[in-house]
Amino acid sequence: MWPENVLDFWDAGGMADVMQRALALLVLLQSGKAFSGEELAARLDVPPRTLRRDINRLRGYGYPVETQPGPGGYYRLTAGRTMPPLLLDDDEAIATLLGLAVLGATGTAREGSLDDAATRAYGKVDQFLPKRLRPRAAALRAGLETTPTPTASTSAQAMSTLAEAIAGERVVTFEYVGAAGQASTRTAEPYRQMHLLLHWYLLAWDTGKRDWRVFRIDRLTGLRATGQTFSARPLPAESGIEFLRKGVHRNRQRVVVTIAAPMPEVADAFSFQDVDLTATDGGTRAVLMVDSWQWLLPRLAFLDADFTVEAPAELRSALRRFGARLGSA
Numbered sequence: 001m002w003p004e005n006v007l008d009f010w011d012a013g014g015m016a017d018v019m020q021r022a023l024a025l026l027v028l029l030q031s032g033k034a035f036s037g038e039e040l041a042a043r044l045d046v047p048p049r050t051l052r053r054d055i056n057r058l059r060g061y062g063y064p065v066e067t068q069p070g071p072g073g074y075y076r077l078t079a080g081r082t083m084p085p086l087l088l089d090d091d092e093a094i095a096t097l098l099g100l101a102v103l104g105a106t107g108t109a110r111e112g113s114l115d116d117a118a119t120r121a122y123g124k125v126d127q128f129l130p131k132r133l134r135p136r137a138a139a140l141r142a143g144l145e146t147t148p149t150p151t152a153s154t155s156a157q158a159m160s161t162l163a164e165a166i167a168g169e170r171v172v173t174f175e176y177v178g179a180a181g182q183a184s185t186r187t188a189e190p191y192r193q194m195h196l197l198l199h200w201y202l203l204a205w206d207t208g209k210r211d212w213r214v215f216r217i218d219r220l221t222g223l224r225a226t227g228q229t230f231s232a233r234p235l236p237a238e239s240g241i242e243f244l245r246k247g248v249h250r251n252r253q254r255v256v257v258t259i260a261a262p263m264p265e266v267a268d269a270f271s272f273q274d275v276d277l278t279a280t281d282g283g284t285r286a287v288l289m290v291d292s293w294q295w296l297l298p299r300l301a302f303l304d305a306d307f308t309v310e311a312p313a314e315l316r317s318a319l320r321r322f323g324a325r326l327g328s329a
Helices: 018-029 037-044 048-061 090-104 114-122 131-142 156-168 240-248 263-269 293-303 313-328
Strands: 065-068 074-077 170-177 183-196 199-206 211-216 220-229 253-259 275-280 283-290 307-311
Touching: 018 037, 018 048, 018 074, 037 048, 037 074, 048 065, 090 114, 090 131, 114 156, 156 170, 156 183, 156 220, 183 211, 183 240, 199 240, 211 240, 253 293, 263 275, 263 283, 263 293, 283 293, 293 313, 307 313
Parallel strands: none
Antiparallel strands: 065 074, 170 183, 170 220, 183 199, 199 211, 253 283, 253 307, 275 283
């Protein structure tokens, strides 16, 4: 049952902006009913002129609002559309296309993979955009190229199955091949899907190992959600990403460097590295995990900016010794 004033659904205070009115109008029209202008105006608590402007606004977004004028007239959404146009503004539409382009370029285009699905969606999405954005989307696509980034493809179906299992707290089973090539059958309680450095991971409680484990999703096969449910356990860290990083970096050293360069330049120097960047007065603070201090040298050298090593102390000593060798050379 719809409330007498649909704006109560969106804004209990009765103060709705233009987008709230448009969404409230769309909620009514998507019920499939035909409404008279008087009824819609009363439900939305707006004058007829405002209603007509909101109807035209929905049409501008690409929603096919049909109008029957005169006595017995009505407004309704045309039936038969499998997906309505997306309510995206200009920047959101551009971001959606670029996101699909980047995801489509990351992988090996294996059938059923995320990158394959993104490539297919990239060629279709503008037909679901508001008409006013379609020429801009077409222009963007015509003038855009991406460089393939080869990496293991992840199954879109596997991620969908895991998402449903996480939401429903259902146990999953799968075959898994570890980094060393060893194969095993696992039964697990899935908790999080995580993305780090071009790979998708699953954080789960391994019922066989009776401990938390992280699995590369592209190495899962035969994934199946069982009918068995589980009760959520406290996560072993503040977030799944934090737990993943601890495992990835367990044999590395934490380094903190303040660099007298803007954050975009520092981010470019450390691209494809797991680094936390924070803007400071006149520079950037970088926190990262490294295998050795030598790994830092080329990146700091290419930045051509002053820097201060805040931690660890032994790194400062190593750099001083290296600087002395450079001076003597």
